[in-house]
Amino acid sequence: MTAPSFEKFLSLSVDLTAFEETDLLGTGMAHAYLAKVRAACGDEVVTDLLDAHRAARADAAGGTGSHARTPLDRDLFDRALRHRILSDDRLGPVARNVIKLWYAGMWYALPPEWTDRHGARTAAETSTVTAAAYQEGLLWRAIGANPPGAKAPGYGSWAEPPRIADRYLKGATR
């Protein structure tokens, strides 16, 4: 079996986190995160997850091919992701963990029902990835705040309202 591809993991992560590829690469954590998921779940599960993601994109592109450039029908894609991944007993919990990994910089232990059925690995226990992972958690970007104790925002900046990128406001006003 070939090792799960980094590009496919990145593409999956973009769709799961709603952050852009440059944001994800910009954390400097992407390679470490893929390595963590592989160590925690095994390559077979990761490869199946990436394949399911590719299939979901193909569903939403009209099923004629898995061209990454084809514009997706967002509603179809949302449904396909839920159907093929998030509601899947084996892939769903891993996908949710990938989301948490990006947002919190932590790998959370998979639920016992999952490990009972699919096997437990030492690396699957709750753990941090690297010291930088906490600082690079997407949750800080998402709420327009700095990780407490890191990435100092400047004296008095806490008096200003958080700056949240327009694309996450979905039309709401600040």
Next chain:
Amino acid sequence: MIASTIENRDDLVSYLNAAMSLEHATIPPYLTAYYSIHSGTNSDAAHIIRVTAVEEMLHLTLAANVLNAIGGKPDLTRPGFVPSYPAYLPDGEDDFTVDLRPFSPEAVETFCKIERPGKAPSADSRLVETPDSRTHFLVSSPTAEKMRFYSIGEFYEEIIEGLEKVAANDPALFHGDPARQVGPEYFYSGGGAITVVTDLQSAQQALRFIAGQGEGLDSGIYDADGELAHYYRFRQLQLGRYYQVGDRPDAPSGPSLSISWDEVHKVKVSVRLADYPAGSELARVARDFNADYGAFLALLTKAFDGRPDLLQEGVCEMFRLRDGFNRLVCNPLPGSGGLHAGPTFEIPAGAGPDPGVSPDAGATDETARTVTR
């Protein structure tokens, strides 16, 4: 001896504008090296570069204080304020290029050259003719055509002498509004204090401080306050040891410092927007950084235009720029053989005091390229 190139207040204003541009121009190269370093590694080098970059910000502010003191109006948004990299700096009769480089022996060599003491051998060699091919020259004389200075130190010496000369004929030279001065309540950092400029003496003191902390014309390792001059700080990175008091310039005898040249994002040297894949997400992020940097320069312009209290907001903006810088250098630049992205510092023309509209990419590129000094 060649006659002074400063005759009146207008000449001084031109020179001080050039000084601000020069002080600022050193900051992007320092920051590119600094942020290219993998976080948590190379702490000795990172510290040396960071402290120097912050002191260049002090120099920028000091030059603004002198300019404001003689009734000038600093403008960091004018075309050409940010040079196009690579830019050129003098090294005596020769010159050298200043690139935006990742932390590397070449970058440290450039930093040493920027800060190297350079006293002209005689008074009439202070000015050197600029070859026609050099358009992005950072210490050209703003008043004598096609002439540039032997060194940054000689450039400041010219201004210091010019101030004295003009002040002697014009008792009202220092008529600037004192409320426009940036004082210690607005500028705080390590490595030197801000000088409020109200007269000839404080103006010369501010400029001597800039020249002395940077390269200086009298080559001592430590200055009067016991602080190591910039040039020797970077020499430490080349020689692998810290200086301590009593050392000779070429033989530091302090603790050794450790450098891992590989723990660095290999940012493409003097990367330009044109190097980014057209229409890509990454190109947009690089362009956004330039727009944010332009907006930051507009904020600084306001701060130097009677609102020194805005510098506090400026500090917060600097931290945002830091985060944007870090995101860019972590991204590989497609089609560059594994090199990484980085800010290009091509400031869009629309990033002036009202950065509401971002001009289209082509126009932005064009404006940045035609800027020469």
